[in-house]
Amino acid sequence: MTLLPPDAPVPPDVSARLRRLAGGAGATPLWRNTIGGVTFRTDDGRVVKIGPRNLETSMRAESERLRWAARYTPVPEVIETGEDGDAEWLVTRALPGRSAVDPRWVEEPATAVRAVGEGLRALHDALPVAGCPFDWGVEHRLRTAAARGLDVPASLHAAPEPDLLVVCHGDACCPNTLVDDDGRWLAHVDLGALGVADRWADIAVAAMSTEWNYGPGWEDALIAAYGVTPDPERLAYYRSLWNET
Ligand SMILES: Nc1ncnc2c1ncn2[C@@H]1O[C@H](COP(=O)(O)OP(=O)(O)OP(=O)(O)O)[C@@H](O)[C@H]1O
Ligand SMILES: [Mg+2]
Known part of the structure; x- marks a missing residue:
């Protein structure tokens, strides 16, 4: 898992999904995890995480946990989560840190x-x-x-x-x-x-x-x-x- 430079190359299947999720907003890569998932920051204040579905955790499970924890402690606000085929995504409100x-x-x-x-x-x-x-x-x-x-x-x-x-x-x-x-x-x-x-x-x-x-x-x-x-x-x-x- 590594921080990415803003011009890091993005796999084609990720960039197609990113285009759809970003809507008209611009997006720069932020982070790559060990299973090939990539997180982006959009220029309208969102963070988009897209990755392969995996057995251990799912982004749907993550969104449930974020919504629960948000009542007690600072965590990102969930905007949307979804999955199709072999990929899943989570979109949150960007935090200023x-x-x-x-x-x-x-x-x-x-x-x-x-x-x-x-x-x-x-x-x-x-x-x-x-x-x-x-x-x-x-x-x-x-x-x-x-x-x-x-x-x-x-x-x-x-x-x-x-x-x-x-x-x-x-x-x-x-x-x-x-x-x-x-x-x-x-x-x-x-x-x-x-x-x-x-x-x-x-x-x-x-x-x-x-x-x-x-x-x-x-x-x-x-x-x-x-x-x-x-x-x-x-x-x-x-x-x-x-x-x-
Ligand atoms: N809502 C947010 N606001 C600001 N920064 C965020 C937000 N969500 C994620 N990030 C940044 O993006 C990085 C990647 O997000 P996250 O840790 O959820 O992805 P991951 O791929 O599951 O990470 P890992 O490599 O630990 O599995 C975080 O380390 C954090 O720096
Ligand atoms: Mg992480």
Whole structure:
């Protein structure tokens, strides 16, 4: 997954769908994910994500989670979602922030890491477990992995006792936090897997992703910004579960 330059080439099947969704608006590429999906920003204030349908999450599931979470915490407003053939899309209202991995913030990792850690804590504090209709617990994730034909090692079938159940983001890696011009977290995006789970399921991924985005040495700063002390057993377990699923 990478930030794209505005002149990045776009596959023909994506650009045909983009033309239709953008209407008359201009659109520039913003982001490419690992399964070939591309996100664009339109010049009339929308963000259009188009990608192949996949088994793990769907953009329809993401739109349901965005609509639910929007009652409690800043996330993009859904404009429309749909699917046809082998592709699906999600159109949201653009928020006035940059990804925590925008070059502006990669140059200032201490600020970005703090924003991601504080943002994750605020998300967990804001979303109510009681009444959350979505699950991201270990059993659910293992079932989903099995349905995708993944062979998760037996050692990961027994999870550590939950520390604290919260509504997890489900993909808490740094790019999914938007940061304002003052370096504070602004909102979260990419909620396709949001659901109830132990908070360390998110903390482990957020901490691990600092290394991919800012280099080694930022994990403890992220966990400190979240406001807990590192829990080596749960960090190791949820890191492995992420990597195996
Ligand atoms: N409504 C929005 N307003 C501003 N920026 C947005 C918005 N939605 C998405 N973005 C930006 O576009 C990027 C890609 O969006 P998103 O994370 O939903 O796509 P994805 O392809 O599912 O990502 P991943 O590679 O993590 O799977 C985000 O990291 C964020 O920087
Ligand atoms: Mg993302």
